[in-house]
Amino acid sequence: MNIAQLLNQLPGAVAQGLIWGVMAIGVYITFRILDIADLTVDGSIATGGAVAAILITNGVHPWLATLIAFAVGMTAGAVTGVLHTGMGIPAILSGILTQLALYSVNLRIQGIGTDLGSRANVPMSINKYKNMLVSLRNVGHLSLDNPIWLMLLISLILIGVMYWFFGTEYGCGLRAVGANPQMARAQGINTNTGKVIGLMISNGLVAFSGALMAQYQGFSDVSMGRGAIVIGLAAVIIGEVIFGKLFRNFALKLLAVSLGAIIYYLVIQVVLWLGLNTDDLKLLTALVVALFLAMPYWKSRISARKQKGGVSVG
């Protein structure tokens, strides 16, 4: 095992972590703020990649392509929202339905302009599309081309915008929808609309992240979103476990999510370097996330047992 080899991988892990961090902030909005486990994201991240790839390879400027990906992601979120609030389907199932449907939609998007009308993979080399926003080709460079700089900037702006939005009258209302829907309605807030808007913002960000991901890796693939929700949750939870005591402010909590995604990718690089087979990665991720999700439950059980068995004072 060569330590230089590992060090070489680290900048790439940071860049990937930052890109997934954007996605994880989207997951944070549904999972933590709205209290919905939204499985749409596995589909909408690939949608973001597909939309960006098909637009960029057809000559659209990457910035515009990435923003359009954001808008299409919002539409996907709206579909899940309407399935849930307008048709009474449980949130988790609504997300699964949209995710499944998006698989076909993504194949079709990627197939635009091809004879078959459907395609699983769209390559877009940095050699051909030189103005792409981020590329892993430059991740080892110290120049401004390095994707880490742009991703840092995007992440900070995003955190700033989210901090502002959730501090506005409307944003505070959305937080109430997640915290206590009964109370939110009693204060005149339409909880159904709130959920739809929240899901739209979340999936918009997820697709935005997918668009950046596709540019970074130089291709878009319909299966690039498989297990994305778990990686997003991993980032949220790692961020909370490590920085939860330190970061109380909402902006810092979002920063913790982004840092959580970076830490996740750094750890992945280390375990791969230690010899883990890439095929086993998803199993490992699922195990780690399950453990971290279980922790608050175990903690409460242990403290309950202590209270019962402990000597009473006063």
Added chain:
Amino acid sequence: MAESDMLVLQDIRKTFNPGTIVEKKALTGVDLTLRKGDFVTVIGGNGAGKSTMLNAIAGSFPIDRGTILLGGRDVTRLPEHKRAAFLGRVFQDPMMGTAASMNIEENLALAGRRGQYRGLRWGITAREREIYREKLSALELGLESRMGSKVGLLSGGQRQALTLLMATLKQPELLLLDEHTAALDPKTAEKVLNLTRRLIAENGLTALMVTHNMKDALALGNRMIMMHEGRIILDLDESQKAHMTVEDLLEQFEQASGRELANDRMLLTN
């Protein structure tokens, strides 16, 4: 209806799970008119329909039949969040009326915008904060110095006091109190009741207060109604109420409902 009528319920009916073995006729024809400034206490045994009536007024579920007029408007088909513009609500469960993960001033700011358009202006202004600080200090619970604390850290009594303040912050046309002191210890319950009395008097509010406590029902308000099997079976005005004792009430209850209610007697005297 007269102009001074704040709430008119006409033949409200609601059956839950109709046609199933768990069918429950919750409201079987409720007629009630509240004049502006009426403070009505509501008593009745378990399952009498007290909470269901309040929830029907608030729009928690659609009713099967009847009409609900609030301040002269027909709100029968208005969704819950739209009716909220006219209503202040405090629930039995202290957890229900506030958002635990948000802080005290954020909760107040949410209530301060009840029934208003919520846009992209900042969620709380410096001026509001001063008003909230004053109102909180009037509660004498020390909450004015903890406005940045999460509501989840407050005790049940503190949360109910805060919910009451939130419910009355924007003058509601009708205040709905659903056994809001039942989950509190007797001393805290008394404090919250005193606060209730004060806020209703200060703001000249129209209020419906459900309670299990007959003494409270007699002591508070200017009118009292008793419910049984989804209907109002007794309606006492201020002077009738003044001459009532808990024993009289129990007798009335047995007469009006037409049977001996040993179990309900326990609940009602508690």
